[in-house]
Amino acid sequence: MSVTIRDIREHVFGIAHWVDRERTCDRITYGDESREVRKVGTGWVPCVPNLRAAADDGCDLFISHETSFYGNWAPELDSTDTPWGRARMDVLRKANMACINFHDTWDNFPEYGIRDAWRTFLDLTELVAERPYYYPGGNRFAARNSLTLCRTEPTTLGRFAQFVAERCSEFSASHGVTVQGDLDAPVCSVATGVGCHIPGLEMVELGADVLVLTLDRALQTTVRIPLREMGVNLITVEHGTAEMPGMQRMAEYLVEVFPELETQFYCEEPPAVTFVG
Known part of the structure; x- marks a missing residue:
């Protein structure tokens, strides 16, 4: 056919x-x-x-x-x-x-789409919570639950960041990850999103130990510095790497x-x- x-x-x-x-x-x-x-x-x-x-x-x-x-x-x-x-x-x-x-x-296509493929690519298979992305300044939420919080085997921020960097190295457009926070901080839960729909305050309030962000949306001025002022651990990758x-x-x-x-x-x-x- x-x-x-x-x-x-x-x-x-x-x-x-x-x-x-x-x-x-x-x-x-x-x-x-x-x-x-x-x-x-x-x-x-x-x-x-x-x-x-x-x-x-x-x-x-x-x-x-x-x-x-x-x-x-x-x-x-x-x-x-x-x-x-x-x-x-x-x-x-x-x-x-x-x-x-x-x-x-x-x-947000089930299982195979950008959201689920990204988190499972990072071995984040134990889903704990989902939330819709909030558009900063737009006073509205995305139509679907773009953000996920997953439980992972206990590790540290530094070790998890190294894992993400190595995992993403198969893509030529990836050039490592940017890490902000205490490299020895314990990590048991990780928040991810869908490309530029990145996790933020909602996932911090749910107890995320680290947020995985993308550079195209995680602006230094309005996203990363404010989150670091709150003590949030961050790993940032290229937009394409996450998709x-x-x-x-x-x-x-x-x-x-x-x-x-x-x-x-x-x-x-x-x-x-x-x-x-």
């Missing part, structure tokens, strides 16, 4: 029933939803290196988590008309490879649901190196 882009989208949206189809950013960037696909690539960002790798492998469809474009990138310059925007579309057109993204639907496990799991999930498909996870985002003086 053939599988179309529509089949994949309808399946994902059917489970992620909380997502408003009219308002979501989960869109088709290139291609027609009636197109039949046989080989699917998954990855965090539809950047040129990921798209080229998938195209070279003969993928009919690339599914990213993040969107391809973000409106204006500079004054009077739409992101589709930037050198990188044109390069992305050029790869898709030349390879005739369709491209879609699952962001809102995959963030790539979910895209790995998507590749596994699609084959389970659609056995006719061949899938491959791609992690070709530009690598980073941290220099310490």
Whole structure:
């Protein structure tokens, strides 16, 4: 039986029933939803290196988590008309490879989505509590429970941070972790989130020994320094590092649901190196 882009989208949206189809950013960037696909690539960002790798492998469809474009990138310059925007579309057109993204639907997709894949990637399988993310300054909560508190084997902040760094080293875009707090502090419970939906005060009040944050949302001024003033232990990773496990799991999930498909996870985002003086 053939599988179309529509089949994949309808399946994902059917489970992620909380997502408003009219308002979501989960869109088709290139291609027609009636197109039949046989080989699917998954990855965090539809950047040129990921798209080229998938195209070279003969993928009919690339599914990213993040969107391809973000409106204006500079004054009077739409992101589709930037050198990188044109390069992305050029790869898709030349390879005739369709491209879609699952962001809102995959963030809290059960078991395989960004939230659950990230915590299980860190061996955080004993779930203690869940809470919705609160948008700072927005006076509103996320629609789903983006944040989790999990119990872990007793360890220290330093040892757990080292474990996170080693675990994430398989992703080229990861360049270690930033740790703030007493490295000898005991850790028995860990709070994680969904990408930029990071744990904060709500998880501290539930007794989290450490919060695992992402740099794109954990601003030094408004998040990390205030939390440290409260004595909260912090581990901070790159945004993509926390979401790539979910895209790995998507590749596994699609084959389970659609056995006719061949899938491959791609992690070709530009690598980073941290220099310490």
